[in-house]
Amino acid sequence: MNRFYHTSENKIILTGDTFTIKEQIKKAGGKWDAAQKNWWLIQSEVSASLIKELGFSLLINSNDRNSHLPEKNEDQQKNSEKLNVENLPDNKAMSVTHFVLLIEAIIRKNLSEKYWICGEISSFKSTNGHVFFDLIDKSAGNEFSSLSLRAASISCILWANKKTQLNEKISKILFQDGTRIKVLVTCDFRKEGSKINAIIDDIDIQFTQGELALQRIQIIQELKKRNLYHKNKQLKLKEFPLKIALITAENSRACADFYDELRISHISFQITLFDCNMQGEKTSENVAHALKYITLNSHLYDCIVITRGGGSRLDLRWFDDLNIATQIALSPLPIITAVGHFDDTSIADEVAYHCEKTPTAAARFLTENILFHLNTFFSRLEKMTSLLLKRTSKEKQLLVSLEQRLCHAARKRIESEKKQIKGISQVLKAFQSSISQTLLRGYALVYDDNGTLITGKDFLKNPPPHSLKLKFANDCENQHIFVDVSVNGINLKNDQPS
Structure with missing residues (x-):
């Protein structure tokens, strides 16, 4: 019967065909270890008697100073089956099950400690809350060239209950293919397929964050070396940027929030939407392609807005991308970014003309910019109107004064002319009288x-x-x-x- 046991500390670990007798094990106080896929009991006389009744055999290679069951009588010792390769006759082979269980016992004994290992995540997948991936070391071929190792790898498992415990740490790193991580693991041998797995017990987030920070520094240095880091910031935003090229996911909340905020302003914006993946491996390709197209047709737009919804710090990594940053720097139009994170900024934010934290804030920046220039315009218009009114009033007063002076001068001239005419009239009358008298002669x-x-x-x-x-x-x-x-x-x- 393929049922075996070994001891670990004060526990009796049961392996092999236990499915058909699980009810009896439960009644005896047995517990199921979901991570190790086996049953265990506390060492006691009752446990020893149960093991004998159920037909379990001791794996000899698993015993150490704490690996023995409580003291047995002669019959129990005699009937105990032990797996010892050295005692097997030359012409007798072990069954596959015995051999696999022997390997399992050896691994459990010699690799029972926890180890820190680091590598790059590959073949990442998640099923029913559990996480499975391969941890690979692409540099192994150079480090151990004599061993001819290429892309050494080991299968890793993060069980759902442990993942729940590590959620806070996981949220601070990019847990996906391509990420280099450092994890604390225990070695596990799965009898099904005779496969060795590394069971994750802890994650060193500082290691991963350090790798990401180093990559970020290298990108920024490259941009500065090519004089691209401040290039977009040197552009000037139009006073009334009404024609906007919007890069975001079409059916996202970010897109809806941006449109809603513009709609509230009652300003007649003209929006051209470029539907792009804003997270995931296609982000760089989609966003960079959209920026290239807009650059070729820059005369159709006043500015560009790149926005997405909120998320964890890890979501910023998609915008810590050299390709996206380069296209932003080379754009002839001012670019406003809003990638939805309050605590940190991405490289795209640093390179862009202006950055905001949310789509709503980006839309508000545009509306406030337009309203500011409108207020400035109307303020200047009001000031000019006031100056014109003052000038008009002054000119009116001058005209009134001129009118009064002209009227006074005209009246004075008329009075003078009247007096002169009166004098001439008197002279003429005298002359006429003189002529008349003369003619009468x-x-x-x-x-x-x-x-x-x-x-x-x-x-x-x-x-x-x-x-x-x-x-x-x-x-x-x-x-x-x-x-x-x-x-x-x-x-x-x-x-x-x-």
Whole structure:
């Protein structure tokens, strides 16, 4: 019967075919060890008697100073079956079960301690709360070249109950393929398939965080070496960045929060969504590809927003990526990042023009930027309006003053002209009165036979006109200038007048 036992400290460990007798073991106080996949009992006379009744045999290679059962009588010692390879005849072979159990006993005895091992996670998977992966050492070929080891590996298991205990530590590292970790393990031999596994008991998170920090430092140094670290920060964000290229997961909460915040502002933003994986192995490829496309069509946008929902510190690792950081630095548009973490910043945050912690904060940054410039514009407009009103009022006062001065000057000029006209009128009246009186003295116009008016010069001619016609001034219709001339006499001969 394939049932065996060995002792460990004060426990009796039962292995082999125990499924059919598990009820009897339970009644005797047996406990099932889910991690080791076996039953165990506290050492006692009752336990020893039960083991005998159920047909268990002692594995001889597992005994040490604490490995014996309580003292047995002769019959018990005689009937105890022991597995001892040295006592087997040359022509007799062990069964596979005996051989496998012997290996298990040897491993349990010689590899019973806990060991710290480090390596890179590979073939990571999780089932029913348990975690299974291979821990590989890609550098083994160089370190142990004489042994011709290449990519040495060992299967590791993190049971669900232990995973619950280590959740706080696990949350601080990136527990996935490609991550280098340091774990405390015990060696376990699984009879099914005769496979050795490392059962994880603890995790050294400082080791993994140190590896990630070193990788981060190397990326930053590379960016600074290529003069890319501050390149995007040197750009200038437009006063009214209304055309936004949004890089995020389309159906994510981050996308919804970003849109909701913009909608509250009632500003007419134009959003172009680029649906990308924001965590996982495709993050770098998706985000970098979207940035390249936007760069080629930069005239269509005012700025870029890269955002995702909140998460653990590990989620930042996807944005501690040289490819993403390089594309951000080379973008001709200002980039605003919001990867959803309050305590730490990613390399993408450091390289970008501006970073916020959440999608809502990123949207609020844009709306507040626009509102600030709108307020500045209206403030300047109000100030200009006030200045124009003051200037208008001043000019109006000046016009009123000019009007008053012109009116006063006009009235003064009119009064002056009135006085002058009055004086002229009086002169004219006096002149008219003088002329009238003069005309009454008998002034007349002198014409010749042809009806031509004879002036004073005509009397100086030789000879003077023979016949004259007179027309007195009172009978004249047109205005004429009359000269008072005294004629002493007229000589009708050719002689000069005397």
